[in-house]
Amino acid sequence: MATSASREQVETQQTATPTTASGPTAIEVSELNLYYGSFLAVADVNMSIERNKATALIGASGCGKSTFLRSLNRMHELVPGARAEGTIALDGEDVYSPTVDPVAVRRRVGMVFQAPNPFPTMSIYDNVAAGLKLNSRRIKKADLDVIVERSLRGANLWDEVKDRLDKPGSGLSGGQQQRLCIARATAIEPEVLLMDEPASALDPISTLAIEDLVQELKREYTIVIVTHNMQQASRASDITGFFNIEAAGQPGRLVEMDTTEKIFTNPSNKATEDYVSGRFG
């Protein structure tokens, strides 16, 4: 479906966003097209995601940010009819290679969702331990205790729940549930943590807690965060990518990607400038 117009777009985009990558690359996306059935939802994405940085993806609703994010750990293809073309290289290995097991990809690229979704049948402890226990790896109870505590501490939740680890996770507040989900995702020690609007269902205080957490988490993980909230992107991220669609029914494209500071102060693209200054979207 690569039209000549879209090729032009790629070229302008590549010239418009010179590689600012300073750190090592964790994920290299090239020529990525994402489809729902025959509908091209995201077109021609080329992107380098740097290790131990927080990368924010911004853009209006329906521009394909979430679809793109879900393609990074092969969650995109879980939607019936959805498929991906192009390559996403995780440490140089194409995750879309036919011989790669998507389950193995997801163990290295974890994900936190928009709405907190702890497993309702499990306790707080079991929620955090779920990724390890359900993968049937044999783990000693003592080791598991250590991992659960470390993950909950990492998610700034330990002090709030240490006395009720055996209580159901659904009994926590929304913000606590979301941090529980972050603890659950980090317990399996992924390399990359994807966050799909992790704070959009939360109040401002819980949102701030999540943003602070992102700052801490990026020491150990590479973070990709989709957000509608531009203050959030400017506060919490190092690199920002702007997605846009030209019109309804058109595929979403990565318009510009640069350091967060540059995107928010001096973007090279007019559409980016309009968006971050609130003139549309």
Added chain:
Amino acid sequence: MEVAAPRLPRYRHLPAWAPWAVYGAALALAFAMSRMTGVNVALLAVAAVVLAGLVVHAWSRTVEGARQAVDRTATLAVTSAFALALVPLVSLLVTVVRKGAERFDLEFFTHSLRNVVGEGGGAVHAIVGTLIITAVAAAVSVPIGILCAIYLREYGRGKLAAAVTFFVDVMTGIPSIVAGLFAYAVFAIVLGPGIRLGVIGAVALSVLMLPIVVRSTEEMLRIVPDELREASYALGIAKWRTVVKVVLPTALAGIVTGVMLAIARVVGETAPLLVTTGVITSVNTNPFAGRMMNLSVFAYYEYKTPGVPPEPYFARAWAAALTLIIIVLALYTVARLVSRRYGTEIRR
């Protein structure tokens, strides 16, 4: 100085007891008139309620206004419909309890009908048969039904899933006698005509149970939010483990409730057992050898072929009916308790 007219319309209320007093008085009057004149009480009661409804409507209209009057009438209409629906149910329960109580004694639950002519005897052979046949039917159809539902909801795509769904729907509508004849025919081909075994009845019942189990389980799996499946996949948990460890536990209470209701639905079946399990007067605990009695066929035969005098036979039939109702009630109660005790709160 003139007080401004209130801008929100005011109205007075009838006292809360007023309409019910009118309806009650009308019903009491209907009963009294029926006593005196001998006219059918139901007829008079209906006429009384209609008249009382008109009176309350008119009264409410003059005091409260048109909208409240319509509300009163609508309240009466839905309440009457509810009461009307309750009449046959209550009547049935009262009849069965009253007539069944006569032989609802220790002997009924400790003796079979072996060598019993006339009074005495019991239905222990039928109770044992009902429990065994239903248990075997459940043992066959519950695992198959749940696995089938898991296939349909979690794995099935395309033509095969559509075909399975279609045939499950068709199976739901199979008349129970057809299920009985089918099961009998299958066994008769192998074991020869005239064969009567408990297990044939169990097969017939499982044919009836299967679609109910599939349908209810599928519904329960459907209301497990996809977010939970995605959360599990995102942890790198394989699909079958997600189904077993995340989806099934979340839906468990609902599935158990559905299974209980399916069992309750078939435990009182008569027609398919009539043609498959045969009639016998002694206890048989082996579903794979010999005829096997069950409660509904027991009740049917006691009523259809009584001795002389027939009263003890009729009494046993009613007691069997009461026992069956109690078993069904117990199953429903367990289903309710399970869903209340272990029901997982599913958000959204």
